[in-house]
Amino acid sequence: xxxxxxxxxxxxxxxxxxxxxxxxxxxxxxxxxxxxxxxxxxxxxxxxxxxxxxxxxxxxxxxxxxxxxxxxxxxxxxxxxxxxxxxxxxxxxxxxxxxxxxxxxxxxxxxxxxxxxxxxxxxxxxxxxxxxxxxxxxxxxxxxxxxxxxxxxxxxxxxxxxxxxxxxxxxxxxxxxxxxxxxxxxxxxxxxxxxxxxxxxxxxxxxxxxxxxxxxxxxxxxxxxxxxxxxxxxxxxxxxxxxxxxxxxxxxxxxxxxxxxxxxxxxxxxxxxxxxxxxxxxxxxxxxxxxxxxxxxxxxxxxxxxxxxxxxxxxxxxxxxxxxxxxxxxxxxxxxxxxxxxxxxxxxxxxxxxxxxxxxxxxxxxxxxxxxxxxxxxxxxxxxxxxxxxxxxxxxxxxxxxxxxxxxxxxxxxxx
Amino acid sequence: xxxxxxxxxxxxxxxxxxxxxxxxxxxxxxxxxxxxxxxxxxxxxxxxxxxxxxxxxxxxxxxxxxxxxxxxxxxxxxxxxxxxxxxxxxxxxxxxxxxxxxxxxxxxxxxxxxx
Ligand code: SF4
Numbered sequence: 001x002x003x004x005x006x007x008x009x010x011x012x013x014x015x016x017x018x019x020x021x022x023x024x025x026x027x028x029x030x031x032x033x034x035x036x037x038x039x040x041x042x043x044x045x046x047x048x049x050x051x052x053x054x055x056x057x058x059x060x061x062x063x064x065x066x067x068x069x070x071x072x073x074x075x076x077x078x079x080x081x082x083x084x085x086x087x088x089x090x091x092x093x094x095x096x097x098x099x100x101x102x103x104x105x106x107x108x109x110x111x112x113x114x115x116x117x118x119x120x121x122x123x124x125x126x127x128x129x130x131x132x133x134x135x136x137x138x139x140x141x142x143x144x145x146x147x148x149x150x151x152x153x154x155x156x157x158x159x160x161x162x163x164x165x166x167x168x169x170x171x172x173x174x175x176x177x178x179x180x181x182x183x184x185x186x187x188x189x190x191x192x193x194x195x196x197x198x199x200x201x202x203x204x205x206x207x208x209x210x211x212x213x214x215x216x217x218x219x220x221x222x223x224x225x226x227x228x229x230x231x232x233x234x235x236x237x238x239x240x241x242x243x244x245x246x247x248x249x250x251x252x253x254x255x256x257x258x259x260x261x262x263x264x265x266x267x268x269x270x271x272x273x274x275x276x277x278x279x280x281x282x283x284x285x286x287x288x289x290x291x292x293x294x295x296x297x298x299x300x301x302x303x304x305x306x307x308x309x310x311x312x313x314x315x316x317x318x319x320x321x322x323x324x325x326x327x328x329x330x331x332x333x334x335x336x337x338x339x340x341x342x343x344x345x346x347x348x349x350x351x352x353x354x355x356x357x358x359x360x361x362x363x364x365x366x367x368x369x370x371x372x373x374x375x376x377x378x379x380x381x382x383x384x385x386x387x388x389x390x391x392x393x394x395x396x397x398x399x400x401x402x403x404x405x406x407x408x409x410x411x412x413x414x415x416x
Numbered sequence: 417x418x419x420x421x422x423x424x425x426x427x428x429x430x431x432x433x434x435x436x437x438x439x440x441x442x443x444x445x446x447x448x449x450x451x452x453x454x455x456x457x458x459x460x461x462x463x464x465x466x467x468x469x470x471x472x473x474x475x476x477x478x479x480x481x482x483x484x485x486x487x488x489x490x491x492x493x494x495x496x497x498x499x500x501x502x503x504x505x506x507x508x509x510x511x512x513x514x515x516x517x518x519x520x521x522x523x524x525x526x527x528x529x530x531x
Pocket of ligand 1: 425450453
C-alpha cells in the first residue's frame with residue numbers, strides 16, 4: 001500500500017470510473033479508486049433494464065453493460081482499484097482514511113481527491129404514515145437488489161408510493177416476475193420520473209398512476225395486508241372521502257434520492273441546500289482546494305450519461321490541479337431565479353478556461369417558456385423551450401468569453 | 417382512428433398524434449424529429465420492446481439478460497416463462513447468445529460478465 005497517490009477517487013460507480021479514465025487521459029497516471037462493494041459499477045449493477053447510454057453512445061444498454069464499458073477502460077489503463085474498501089474519513093489536507101479486509105485501516109495522502117460516493121434513497125422514516133411497521137415495506141432500490149441480484153421476489157401484491165424512476169422500473173420488473181402491481185401513487189400532480197419510464201413501465205402493463213395521491217394508512221401486524229390511499233389537495237393534505245383501499249403484501253417507496261455526503265460534511269466542505277451536494281466551480285472543484293465532486297454525490301442525475309460527462313469534467317479538473325497547482329480565482333455566483341430549483345455549478349471562476357454547461361432543474365412542469373440568464377439587467381444568454389419538467393435535467397452552454405465578461409453574479413430564471 | 421402517445425426515443429418525450437386508417441398510420445404530428453415519426457408508426461401498428469430480466473446461473477448467481485432486438489410487447493410475459501427456465505453456467509460474457517431467435521429474429525443474450 002503506497003502512502004500517497006496523485007488522485008484518490010472515493011467511489012467506483014459510474015462517476016468514479018469515468019473520472020479515473022478522464023484524469024488518466026489528462027496526464028495523471030497515479031490514480032487510485034476506493035470502492036466499498038466487492039465489484040465496481042455501483043448502482044448500475046442492479047439496474048438490469050436498458051436505456052443507459054442513449055445520449056452518450058447513441059445505443060441503449062443495460063446498467064451492467066454501461067458499467068462494463070468504463071470498467072474496461074479503467075482496466076486497460078492499469079488504474080488501481082481497491083474493492084471492499086470503506087472510506088472512514090477525509091480532511092481538507094486531502095488525507096483519506098479507509099478500511100478494508102485486505103489492508104486494515106490505512107491512510108493515503110492525495111494530490112487531489114474526487115468525491116464520487118453517489119446517493120441513497122430517502123427513507124420511509126421521513127414520511128408520516130399511520131399504522132405499525134409490519135414486514136413487506138421496502139425502498140424501491142432495496143426491492144431492486146432483492147430481485148435482480150439475489151433473485152427473489154419480495155412480494156406478490158404490490159402498491160408503490162412515489163413515481164421516481166426506480167419505483168417505475170420496479171413496477172415493470174415485479175410485473176414481469178409475476179407480481180401484481182395495483183397502483184403507483186404520486187403525491188405531486190406530476191411524476192418525477194422520466195416519460196419513457198411512465199410509458200414503458202406503467203402504461204405497457206396497464207398499471208394505474210394516481211397523481212396527487214398518497215398512502216394514508218398501512219394495514220397489517222406481522223406483514224402488510226393492505227393500504228389506504230387518499231387524494232391530496234394543493235397543500236398535499238389528504239381529502240376526506242377520497243379513500244381507496246388496496247389489498248397488498250408489499251409496499252415500495254420511491255420517494256427520491258439524496259446525495260450521500262456524510263464524508264463531505266465531516267471534512268467541512270460547504271454544501272448547497274438545494275442540491276444537497278457540495279458547492280462547486282465549473283471544474284467541479286469544491287470550496288476545499290483540490291477536492292472535487294461529481295455524479296450523484298453532487299446532484300442527483302436522471303441519466304447516467306450526464307454522470308459520466310460530469311465525472312470527466314471533475315477528472316480533468318483534478319488532473320489539472322495536480323499538474324499545475326491552484327490558480328487564483330475570480331468568482332461570481334449563479335443564483336436560482338423564478339421557477340428554477342437549482343443550477344450547477346453554483347460558482348463560476350472567471351479565470352477558468354473553456355466553455356461551461358450549466359445543469360439545472362425547473363421547479364414545476366412548464367410549457368412554452370424561455371430560460372434567461374442575466375447579469376443585472378444584461379441578458380447573457382437565453383433559450384426557448386417547449387416543455388420542461390422537474391424530472392428532467394436541462395442544460396445551457398455558456399461560452400468562455402461570456403463568462404469572462406460577467407460583471408457580477410448571474411441569475412437563471414424562467415420567463416413564460 | 418386517432419392515437420396520442422409519448423415518444424420515448426429520447427428524453428424530450430414529445431407528445432405525438434397519429435391517425436390510422438385500416439391499421440396503417442396516415443398522419444403523424446407533434447414529433448420533433450424523424451425518429452419520433454418512425455416510433456409512432458411502429459407503436460400504433462406493432463409495438464415492440466427490448467426484454468430485460470435475469471436468469472439464475474447454475475452457481476446460484478443472477479445473470480442479467482436481454483433480447484438484442486425489440487420483441488413484440490404482447491409477447492413479453494410469455495417470453496419470461498422460457499427465460500426463467502434457463503440456467504447457464506459461468507463463465508458468461510456480455511453478448512453471449514443464450515437462446516438463438518427467441519422471438520422475431522431477436523436473440524437472448526447475456527448483459528453482464530460473470531467469470
Ligand atoms: S420525436 Fe424526436 S425529439 Fe421528440 S421525443 Fe421523439 S426522438 Fe425525441
